[in-house]
Amino acid sequence: MEHGVDFAALAAGSGERPRTASEFVQRVLRAAILDGRIPPGTPLRQEALAEAFDMSRMPVREALRQLEAQALLEFTPHKGAVVAEISIQDQADTYLIRRALEPVAFARSIPHLTREDLDRAEDLVDDMDREPDHGRLGELNRRFHMSLYARAGSPKLLRLIERQLVEHDRYLRFHLARLGRDRMSQEDHRAMIAAAADGDISAATCVLHRHIDVAATESDRSFQYEKQ
Amino acid sequence: MEHGVDFAALAAGSGERPRTASEFVQRVLRAAILDGRIPPGTPLRQEALAEAFDMSRMPVREALRQLEAQALLEFTPHKGAVVAEISIQDQADTYLIRRALEPVAFARSIPHLTREDLDRAEDLVDDMDREPDHGRLGELNRRFHMSLYARAGSPKLLRLIERQLVEHDRYLRFHLARLGRDRMSQEDHRAMIAAAADGDISAATCVLHRHIDVAATESDRSFQYEKQ
DNA sequence: CATTTGTTGATTGGATCCAATTTTTACTCT
DNA sequence: AGAGTAAAAATTGGATCCAATCAACAAATG
Numbered sequence: 001m002e003h004g005v006d007f008a009a010l011a012a013g014s015g016e017r018p019r020t021a022s023e024f025v026q027r028v029l030r031a032a033i034l035d036g037r038i039p040p041g042t043p044l045r046q047e048a049l050a051e052a053f054d055m056s057r058m059p060v061r062e063a064l065r066q067l068e069a070q071a072l073l074e075f076t077p078h079k080g081a082v083v084a085e086i087s088i089q090d091q092a093d094t095y096l097i098r099r100a101l102e103p104v105a106f107a108r109s110i111p112h113l114t115r116e117d118l119d120r121a122e123d124l125v126d127d128m129d130r131e132p133d134h135g136r137l138g139e140l141n142r143r144f145h146m147s148l149y150a151r152a153g154s155p156k157l158l159r160l161i162e163r164q165l166v167e168h169d170r171y172l173r174f175h176l177a178r179l180g181r182d183r184m185s186q187e188d189h190r191a192m193i194a195a196a197a198d199g200d201i202s203a204a205t206c207v208l209h210r211h212i213d214v215a216a217t218e219s220d221r222s223f224q225y226e227k228q
Numbered sequence: 229m230e231h232g233v234d235f236a237a238l239a240a241g242s243g244e245r246p247r248t249a250s251e252f253v254q255r256v257l258r259a260a261i262l263d264g265r266i267p268p269g270t271p272l273r274q275e276a277l278a279e280a281f282d283m284s285r286m287p288v289r290e291a292l293r294q295l296e297a298q299a300l301l302e303f304t305p306h307k308g309a310v311v312a313e314i315s316i317q318d319q320a321d322t323y324l325i326r327r328a329l330e331p332v333a334f335a336r337s338i339p340h341l342t343r344e345d346l347d348r349a350e351d352l353v354d355d356m357d358r359e360p361d362h363g364r365l366g367e368l369n370r371r372f373h374m375s376l377y378a379r380a381g382s383p384k385l386l387r388l389i390e391r392q393l394v395e396h397d398r399y400l401r402f403h404l405a406r407l408g409r410d411r412m413s414q415e416d417h418r419a420m421i422a423a424a425a426d427g428d429i430s431a432a433t434c435v436l437h438r439h440i441d442v443a444a445t446e447s448d449r450s451f452q453y454e455k456q
Numbered sequence: 457c458a459t460t461t462g463t464t465g466a467t468t469g470g471a472t473c474c475a476a477t478t479t480t481t482a483c484t485c486t
Numbered sequence: 487a488g489a490g491t492a493a494a495a496a497t498t499g500g501a502t503c504c505a506a507t508c509a510a511c512a513a514a515t516g
Binding site for chain 1 (some may be wrong): 253289296298303305306317322325332383388
């Protein structure tokens with residue numbers, strides 16, 4: 001229990017197992033890193049993880065390599081992996097990237113959005129109002145945004161945006177801890193749906209721009225608050 | 229030699245070896261995939277690669293996993309890895325992403341560019357004029373662009389852009405095969421340096437926008453030409 | 457006393473072997 | 487002959503073992 005993280009508990013309670021052990025480890029660790037259960041800087045010892053997951057070191061190694069390629073870990077040869085640090089700079093960069101990419105996807109998607117797409121987006125906003133678990137808000141928020149961009153016809157762009165939203169989750173919990181769910185700008189979300197329903201691209205992207213900018217400045221405060 | 233790729237030759241002639249065998253394999257395969265020596269769709273058999281690189285299957289496996297996380301391979305459990313396909317859609321998306329991200333980085337970088345940065349950028353443009361090997365033009369072009377964005381103060385944004393430029397390399401050779409180096413818009417490159425030297429952000433980003441748009445439409449033609 | 461040099465323990469990198477899964481081949485039955 | 491099925495081959499996933507490397511500490515030397 002060197003670093004206060006109960007890896008065995010992580011390994012135990014976690015949905016259905018994928019086909020391979022390696023992928024299982026990868027998903028569990030990924031989720032735990034994103035929501036902060038494994039804090040930045042934690043060294044991940046292969047032997048300890050293998051024992052906690054009750055398997056050999058090999059699938060653990062493969063999982064760690066994949067997480068490294070996703071920039072969630074940092075490897076040093078013969079020294080092993082540590083959870084990548086988070087920083088206010090990184091958070092700011094995430095918003096900078098989202099601000100550049102998401103309006104493009106939104107603008108390209110709006111002309112092809114169907115009634116079903118908009119209904120699904122609205123359902124997700126409602127779900128967010130009801131969801132009691134802060135940890136799951138990130139996923140709902142992500143699915144909401146992605147549902148509005150889904151018709152952009154640019155799979156690679158969408159994958160990239162989704163990745164930014166996932167990395168954003170690493171910081172979202174600070175935001176929620178300080179302000180709670182109420183300030184998650186549900187009005188912005190509904191305004192985006194309305195503008196998209198009207199086919200008003202400039203209005204929609206304008207709301208989105210503001211939405212991301214507000215989130216950026218608020219999250220900046222939340223991060224500084226968290227770190228004193 | 230099932231798929232006409234001489235893996236042993238790849239393994240043999242390739243610069244200095246990194247610390248670990250896994251990283252060596254990763255770099256060699258990555259370079260070969262990017263410049264098309266291993267064509268899209270090629271299945272990568274662990275046993276064959278291990279023999280070609282004269283090592284066991286294990287470092288090969290780790291390398292393949294990392295390349296998968298970089299979206300250069302696609303894995304199917306118990307079936308193995310194949311080189312990711314390229315498509316005109318993917319190429320278009322790459323330009324869409326570059327168009328959204330690079331001007332942001334350039335605008336943020338310009339106020340902090342030093343004389344040395346600009347000199348280095350100019351050297352790289354000159355190098356591109358002289359470089360006889362088409363395969364290396366991609367790297368020089370990448371380094372040129374990155375040198376202009378280097379002072380943006382957004383490491384994560386820069387990593388993302390560099391990744392796009394690397395993936396761009398997979399398509400660049402079609403462009404060069406059709407038009408040759410002459411049309412690589414060296415004038416744009418020099419115009420970008422000049423505008424940056426003047427501190428004229430809007431002029432610089434304008435040139436960059438046009439530069440990317442022209443490259444996008446030309447590359448689109450090159451791709452269709454290549455595939456008939 | 458500071459610095460350097462072995463030495464030991466811990467940890468990762470790599471090799472080899474075994475198990476699980478998929479694909480192919482061969483065979484049977486209609 | 488053709489479809490379906492069972493056995494065999496090929497290939498990947500996982501376990502175990504050994505080697506290489508790094509960190510910490512002790513001892514020797516200036």
